[in-house]
Amino acid sequence: MLAVETSGLRRSFGDMHAVAGVDLRIDTGELFGLIGPDGAGKTTLMRLLTGVMSPDSGSVRVFGVDAVARKSDAGMMVGYMPQRFSLYEELTVDENLEFFAKLRSVGREDFTRQRDYLLKFTGLDRFTKRLAGKLSGGMKQKLGLACTLIHQPRLLILDEPTTGVDPVSRREFWQILDSFLHRGMTIFLSTPYMDEADRCTTIALMSDGVLPVVDTPQHIRTLVRGTMLEVVLSDPLRAKQVLARPGPDGTTGAYSRVHILGDRVHIRVDRPDTAYADDVRRILAGSGVPVDRTGFVPATLEDVFVSIIKKEQV
Ligand SMILES: Nc1ncnc2c1ncn2[C@@H]1O[C@H](COP(=O)(O)OP(=O)(O)O)[C@@H](O)[C@H]1O
Numbered sequence: 637m638l639a640v641e642t643s644g645l646r647r648s649f650g651d652m653h654a655v656a657g658v659d660l661r662i663d664t665g666e667l668f669g670l671i672g673p674d675g676a677g678k679t680t681l682m683r684l685l686t687g688v689m690s691p692d693s694g695s696v697r698v699f700g701v702d703a704v705a706r707k708s709d710a711g712m713m714v715g716y717m718p719q720r721f722s723l724y725e726e727l728t729v730d731e732n733l734e735f736f737a738k739l740r741s742v743g744r745e746d747f748t749r750q751r752d753y754l755l756k757f758t759g760l761d762r763f764t765k766r767l768a769g770k771l772s773g774g775m776k777q778k779l780g781l782a783c784t785l786i787h788q789p790r791l792l793i794l795d796e797p798t799t800g801v802d803p804v805s806r807r808e809f810w811q812i813l814d815s816f817l818h819r820g821m822t823i824f825l826s827t828p829y830m831d832e833a834d835r836c837t838t839i840a841l842m843s844d845g846v847l848p849v850v851d852t853p854q855h856i857r858t859l860v861r862g863t864m865l866e867v868v869l870s871d872p873l874r875a876k877q878v879l880a881r882p883g884p885d886g887t888t889g890a891y892s893r894v895h896i897l898g899d900r901v902h903i904r905v906d907r908p909d910t911a912y913a914d915d916v917r918r919i920l921a922g923s924g925v926p927v928d929r930t931g932f933v934p935a936t937l938e939d940v941f942v943s944i945i946k947k948e949q950v
Protein backbone atom coordinates (compact mmCIF):
# COMPACT_ATOMS: atom_id res chain seq x y z
CA MET A 637 0.00 0.00 0.00
CA LEU A 638 1.19 3.52 -0.75
CA ALA A 639 1.79 5.62 2.34
CA VAL A 640 1.99 8.82 0.33
CA GLU A 641 0.82 9.60 -3.17
CA THR A 642 0.86 13.07 -4.65
CA SER A 643 0.00 14.19 -8.10
CA GLY A 644 0.70 17.55 -9.72
CA LEU A 645 1.19 19.13 -6.31
CA ARG A 646 1.71 22.90 -6.41
CA ARG A 647 1.86 25.73 -3.92
CA SER A 648 3.04 29.29 -4.51
CA PHE A 649 3.59 32.34 -2.33
CA GLY A 650 3.13 35.31 -4.65
CA ASP A 651 5.59 34.74 -7.50
CA MET A 652 7.52 32.14 -5.54
CA HIS A 653 6.68 28.65 -6.78
CA ALA A 654 7.72 26.87 -3.59
CA VAL A 655 6.30 23.52 -4.74
CA ALA A 656 6.06 23.48 -8.50
CA GLY A 657 4.59 20.13 -9.56
CA VAL A 658 5.50 17.18 -7.37
CA ASP A 659 4.47 13.60 -8.12
CA LEU A 660 5.45 11.17 -5.40
CA ARG A 661 4.76 7.56 -4.56
CA ILE A 662 6.10 6.33 -1.24
CA ASP A 663 5.53 2.75 -0.11
CA THR A 664 4.53 1.78 3.40
CA GLY A 665 7.61 1.12 5.54
CA GLU A 666 9.96 3.29 3.54
CA LEU A 667 12.50 5.65 5.00
CA PHE A 668 12.21 8.51 2.54
CA GLY A 669 14.82 11.26 2.59
CA LEU A 670 14.36 14.74 1.18
CA ILE A 671 17.41 16.86 0.58
CA GLY A 672 18.09 20.11 -1.21
CA PRO A 673 19.40 23.63 -0.68
CA ASP A 674 17.71 26.25 1.49
CA GLY A 675 14.59 27.59 -0.13
CA ALA A 676 14.15 24.53 -2.38
CA GLY A 677 10.62 23.98 -1.04
CA LYS A 678 11.21 21.08 1.34
CA THR A 679 9.31 22.51 4.32
CA THR A 680 6.42 23.60 2.11
CA LEU A 681 6.19 20.11 0.59
CA MET A 682 6.13 18.54 4.05
CA ARG A 683 3.42 20.94 5.19
CA LEU A 684 1.32 19.96 2.20
CA LEU A 685 1.74 16.28 3.06
CA THR A 686 0.64 16.81 6.64
CA GLY A 687 -2.40 18.83 5.64
CA VAL A 688 -1.32 21.88 7.69
CA MET A 689 -1.24 23.73 4.40
CA SER A 690 -3.48 23.29 1.37
CA PRO A 691 -2.12 23.07 -2.15
CA ASP A 692 -3.06 25.51 -4.92
CA SER A 693 -3.61 22.47 -7.11
CA GLY A 694 -2.89 18.77 -7.24
CA SER A 695 -3.68 16.01 -4.79
CA VAL A 696 -2.21 14.36 -1.71
CA ARG A 697 -3.22 10.94 -0.46
CA VAL A 698 -2.01 9.46 2.81
CA PHE A 699 -2.69 5.70 3.02
CA GLY A 700 -5.31 6.22 0.34
CA VAL A 701 -7.10 9.04 2.19
CA ASP A 702 -7.41 12.42 0.47
CA ALA A 703 -5.46 14.81 2.70
CA VAL A 704 -7.31 17.86 1.39
CA ALA A 705 -10.92 16.65 1.33
CA ARG A 706 -10.57 14.51 4.47
CA LYS A 707 -7.99 16.54 6.30
CA SER A 708 -8.67 15.37 9.82
CA ASP A 709 -8.86 11.65 8.90
CA ALA A 710 -5.56 11.90 7.06
CA GLY A 711 -4.09 14.01 9.85
CA MET A 712 -4.74 11.27 12.41
CA MET A 713 -2.37 9.00 10.52
CA VAL A 714 0.41 11.56 10.39
CA GLY A 715 2.87 12.71 13.02
CA TYR A 716 4.63 15.92 12.01
CA MET A 717 7.65 17.37 13.72
CA PRO A 718 8.31 20.81 12.24
CA GLN A 719 11.79 22.23 11.79
CA ARG A 720 11.51 24.35 14.89
CA PHE A 721 9.29 22.15 16.98
CA SER A 722 8.08 24.04 20.02
CA LEU A 723 7.64 22.24 23.27
CA TYR A 724 6.10 24.04 26.19
CA GLU A 725 9.23 24.89 28.12
CA GLU A 726 7.36 25.75 31.29
CA LEU A 727 5.56 22.40 31.28
CA THR A 728 7.15 19.15 32.47
CA VAL A 729 7.96 16.22 30.19
CA ASP A 730 4.77 14.50 31.33
CA GLU A 731 2.62 17.60 30.90
CA ASN A 732 3.92 18.13 27.38
CA LEU A 733 2.96 14.60 26.42
CA GLU A 734 -0.47 15.09 27.94
CA PHE A 735 -0.94 18.37 26.13
CA PHE A 736 -0.17 16.85 22.73
CA ALA A 737 -2.39 13.85 23.51
CA LYS A 738 -5.32 16.18 24.25
CA LEU A 739 -4.65 18.10 21.07
CA ARG A 740 -4.98 14.82 19.18
CA SER A 741 -7.97 13.61 21.26
CA VAL A 742 -6.14 10.49 22.43
CA GLY A 743 -8.27 8.44 24.83
CA ARG A 744 -7.10 7.94 28.43
CA GLU A 745 -6.14 4.28 28.08
CA ASP A 746 -4.33 4.72 24.80
CA PHE A 747 -2.55 7.71 26.23
CA THR A 748 -1.27 5.87 29.30
CA ARG A 749 -0.02 2.95 27.26
CA GLN A 750 1.63 5.05 24.57
CA ARG A 751 3.09 7.47 27.13
CA ASP A 752 4.75 4.70 29.14
CA TYR A 753 6.05 3.09 26.02
CA LEU A 754 7.47 6.29 24.53
CA LEU A 755 9.04 7.44 27.78
CA LYS A 756 10.82 4.15 28.18
CA PHE A 757 11.78 4.03 24.57
CA THR A 758 13.34 7.47 24.52
CA GLY A 759 14.98 7.08 27.93
CA LEU A 760 12.95 10.01 29.23
CA ASP A 761 11.21 7.91 31.91
CA ARG A 762 13.59 9.20 34.58
CA PHE A 763 12.80 12.82 33.77
CA THR A 764 9.01 12.94 33.65
CA LYS A 765 8.79 15.74 36.21
CA ARG A 766 11.51 17.87 34.68
CA LEU A 767 10.55 21.07 32.92
CA ALA A 768 11.02 20.77 29.17
CA GLY A 769 12.96 24.02 29.24
CA LYS A 770 15.54 22.38 31.50
CA LEU A 771 16.25 19.43 29.19
CA SER A 772 19.41 19.14 27.06
CA GLY A 773 19.12 19.68 23.30
CA GLY A 774 19.15 15.96 22.57
CA MET A 775 16.49 15.23 25.18
CA LYS A 776 14.27 18.02 23.89
CA GLN A 777 14.53 16.43 20.48
CA LYS A 778 13.45 13.07 21.88
CA LEU A 779 10.57 14.64 23.77
CA GLY A 780 9.53 16.37 20.55
CA LEU A 781 9.51 13.00 18.85
CA ALA A 782 7.52 11.42 21.69
CA CYS A 783 4.91 14.21 21.50
CA THR A 784 4.71 13.70 17.73
CA LEU A 785 4.09 9.97 18.23
CA ILE A 786 1.58 10.17 21.09
CA HIS A 787 -1.41 9.51 18.80
CA GLN A 788 0.30 6.50 17.15
CA PRO A 789 0.61 7.82 13.60
CA ARG A 790 1.54 5.46 10.77
CA LEU A 791 3.49 8.10 8.89
CA LEU A 792 6.12 10.20 10.59
CA ILE A 793 7.20 13.43 8.90
CA LEU A 794 10.32 15.04 10.33
CA ASP A 795 11.67 18.35 9.09
CA GLU A 796 15.44 18.40 9.68
CA PRO A 797 15.06 16.64 13.04
CA THR A 798 18.77 16.41 13.81
CA THR A 799 20.03 19.78 12.59
CA GLY A 800 22.20 21.24 15.32
CA VAL A 801 21.89 18.17 17.56
CA ASP A 802 25.18 16.85 19.00
CA PRO A 803 26.60 13.64 17.44
CA VAL A 804 25.80 11.35 20.40
CA SER A 805 22.17 12.49 20.57
CA ARG A 806 21.97 12.22 16.81
CA ARG A 807 23.02 8.57 16.99
CA GLU A 808 20.49 7.87 19.75
CA PHE A 809 17.77 9.63 17.79
CA TRP A 810 18.50 7.38 14.82
CA GLN A 811 18.37 4.26 16.98
CA ILE A 812 14.85 5.28 17.96
CA LEU A 813 13.88 5.90 14.33
CA ASP A 814 15.34 2.53 13.32
CA SER A 815 13.22 0.64 15.80
CA PHE A 816 10.10 2.42 14.61
CA LEU A 817 11.01 1.45 11.05
CA HIS A 818 11.31 -2.16 12.17
CA ARG A 819 7.77 -1.93 13.43
CA GLY A 820 6.56 -0.91 9.99
CA MET A 821 6.36 2.85 10.41
CA THR A 822 6.84 4.97 7.30
CA ILE A 823 9.23 7.88 7.81
CA PHE A 824 9.65 10.93 5.60
CA LEU A 825 12.41 13.25 6.64
CA SER A 826 14.46 16.14 5.36
CA THR A 827 18.11 16.37 6.30
CA PRO A 828 21.21 18.37 5.45
CA TYR A 829 23.39 15.38 6.41
CA MET A 830 24.50 13.06 3.63
CA ASP A 831 25.17 10.16 6.01
CA GLU A 832 21.51 10.36 7.04
CA ALA A 833 20.37 10.55 3.42
CA ASP A 834 22.46 7.45 2.77
CA ARG A 835 20.41 5.42 5.26
CA CYS A 836 17.21 6.07 3.32
CA THR A 837 15.48 3.54 1.09
CA THR A 838 14.70 6.37 -1.32
CA ILE A 839 16.14 9.86 -1.61
CA ALA A 840 14.51 12.77 -3.38
CA LEU A 841 16.54 15.78 -4.35
CA MET A 842 14.51 18.99 -4.28
CA SER A 843 15.55 22.05 -6.23
CA ASP A 844 13.39 25.06 -7.15
CA GLY A 845 10.17 23.36 -6.11
CA VAL A 846 10.63 20.16 -8.09
CA LEU A 847 12.23 16.75 -7.58
CA PRO A 848 14.69 16.15 -10.42
CA VAL A 849 15.94 12.94 -8.80
CA VAL A 850 14.00 10.33 -6.80
CA ASP A 851 15.93 7.10 -6.45
CA THR A 852 17.84 4.74 -4.17
CA PRO A 853 21.16 6.04 -2.78
CA GLN A 854 22.94 3.16 -4.53
CA HIS A 855 21.60 4.15 -7.91
CA ILE A 856 22.02 7.90 -7.39
CA ARG A 857 25.77 7.43 -6.93
CA THR A 858 26.02 6.03 -10.43
CA LEU A 859 24.28 9.00 -12.07
CA VAL A 860 27.42 11.04 -12.56
CA ARG A 861 29.93 9.88 -15.14
CA GLY A 862 33.67 9.98 -14.57
CA THR A 863 35.53 10.03 -11.30
CA MET A 864 36.36 12.60 -8.66
CA LEU A 865 39.82 14.03 -8.22
CA GLU A 866 39.85 14.89 -4.55
CA VAL A 867 42.15 17.68 -3.41
CA VAL A 868 42.56 18.23 0.31
CA LEU A 869 43.76 21.72 1.16
CA SER A 870 43.26 24.59 3.56
CA ASP A 871 41.57 27.06 1.21
CA PRO A 872 39.00 25.22 -0.93
CA LEU A 873 37.20 28.44 -1.94
CA ARG A 874 40.35 29.98 -3.37
CA ALA A 875 41.24 26.68 -5.10
CA LYS A 876 37.86 26.63 -6.79
CA GLN A 877 38.30 30.21 -8.02
CA VAL A 878 41.78 29.56 -9.34
CA LEU A 879 40.78 26.34 -11.10
CA ALA A 880 37.75 27.88 -12.76
CA ARG A 881 39.66 30.97 -13.96
CA PRO A 882 39.38 31.43 -17.71
CA GLY A 883 42.50 30.83 -19.76
CA PRO A 884 44.42 33.76 -21.38
CA ASP A 885 42.63 33.09 -24.67
CA GLY A 886 39.25 33.53 -23.00
CA THR A 887 38.41 29.81 -22.87
CA THR A 888 36.52 28.66 -19.81
CA GLY A 889 38.67 27.37 -16.97
CA ALA A 890 40.05 23.90 -17.45
CA TYR A 891 38.29 22.75 -14.29
CA SER A 892 34.86 24.29 -14.01
CA ARG A 893 33.21 21.29 -12.37
CA VAL A 894 34.66 21.84 -8.93
CA HIS A 895 32.63 21.16 -5.78
CA ILE A 896 33.66 22.31 -2.34
CA LEU A 897 33.03 19.64 0.30
CA GLY A 898 34.27 20.89 3.67
CA ASP A 899 38.09 20.91 3.72
CA ARG A 900 38.43 19.55 0.21
CA VAL A 901 37.39 20.07 -3.36
CA HIS A 902 36.13 17.45 -5.76
CA ILE A 903 36.92 17.95 -9.41
CA ARG A 904 35.07 15.82 -11.90
CA VAL A 905 37.36 14.28 -14.49
CA ASP A 906 36.69 11.58 -17.07
CA ARG A 907 39.18 9.00 -15.74
CA PRO A 908 41.58 8.51 -12.80
CA ASP A 909 44.66 9.73 -14.64
CA THR A 910 47.50 11.12 -12.48
CA ALA A 911 48.15 13.67 -15.22
CA TYR A 912 45.03 15.49 -13.96
CA ALA A 913 46.35 15.52 -10.41
CA ASP A 914 49.71 16.87 -11.59
CA ASP A 915 48.01 19.53 -13.69
CA VAL A 916 45.80 20.66 -10.82
CA ARG A 917 48.77 20.82 -8.45
CA ARG A 918 50.67 22.90 -11.03
CA ILE A 919 47.80 25.38 -11.51
CA LEU A 920 47.28 25.78 -7.76
CA ALA A 921 51.01 26.11 -7.04
CA GLY A 922 51.18 28.80 -9.74
CA SER A 923 48.70 30.87 -7.73
CA GLY A 924 50.30 30.13 -4.40
CA VAL A 925 47.54 27.79 -3.16
CA PRO A 926 49.13 25.01 -1.05
CA VAL A 927 47.79 21.44 -1.46
CA ASP A 928 47.92 18.81 1.29
CA ARG A 929 47.16 15.78 -0.86
CA THR A 930 45.29 14.56 -3.92
CA GLY A 931 43.61 11.27 -4.80
CA PHE A 932 40.82 9.75 -6.89
CA VAL A 933 37.53 8.83 -5.23
CA PRO A 934 34.10 7.75 -6.52
CA ALA A 935 31.38 10.41 -6.69
CA THR A 936 29.58 10.92 -3.40
CA LEU A 937 25.86 11.60 -3.09
CA GLU A 938 26.73 15.24 -2.52
CA ASP A 939 28.74 15.38 -5.75
CA VAL A 940 25.77 14.07 -7.66
CA PHE A 941 23.39 16.58 -6.12
CA VAL A 942 25.71 19.52 -6.65
CA SER A 943 26.14 18.53 -10.29
CA ILE A 944 22.40 18.28 -10.82
CA ILE A 945 21.56 21.50 -9.01
CA LYS A 946 24.23 23.39 -10.97
CA LYS A 947 22.82 21.83 -14.12
CA GLU A 948 26.20 20.45 -15.09
CA GLN A 949 26.08 17.79 -17.74
CA VAL A 950 25.97 14.50 -15.84
N1 LIG B 1 4.55 31.13 4.41
C1 LIG B 1 5.33 31.61 3.42
N2 LIG B 1 5.13 32.84 2.90
C2 LIG B 1 5.89 33.31 1.89
N3 LIG B 1 6.90 32.63 1.33
C3 LIG B 1 7.17 31.40 1.80
C4 LIG B 1 6.40 30.82 2.88
N4 LIG B 1 6.89 29.60 3.13
C5 LIG B 1 7.91 29.41 2.29
N5 LIG B 1 8.08 30.49 1.49
C6 LIG B 1 9.07 30.61 0.40
O1 LIG B 1 9.03 29.44 -0.38
C7 LIG B 1 10.31 28.98 -0.74
C8 LIG B 1 10.53 27.58 -0.22
O2 LIG B 1 10.64 27.63 1.19
P1 LIG B 1 10.74 26.34 2.09
O3 LIG B 1 9.63 25.41 1.73
O4 LIG B 1 10.82 26.78 3.49
O5 LIG B 1 12.13 25.72 1.59
P2 LIG B 1 13.20 24.79 2.35
O6 LIG B 1 12.51 24.12 3.48
O7 LIG B 1 13.68 23.85 1.29
O8 LIG B 1 14.29 25.70 2.80
C9 LIG B 1 11.28 30.02 -0.14
O9 LIG B 1 11.62 30.95 -1.14
C10 LIG B 1 10.49 30.66 0.96
O10 LIG B 1 10.92 31.98 1.19
Ligand SMILES: [Mg+2]
Nearest residue numbers: 678679680719
Ligand atom coordinates in the same frame (compact mmCIF):
# COMPACT_ATOMS: atom_id res chain seq x y z
MG1 LIG C 1 12.96 23.98 5.51
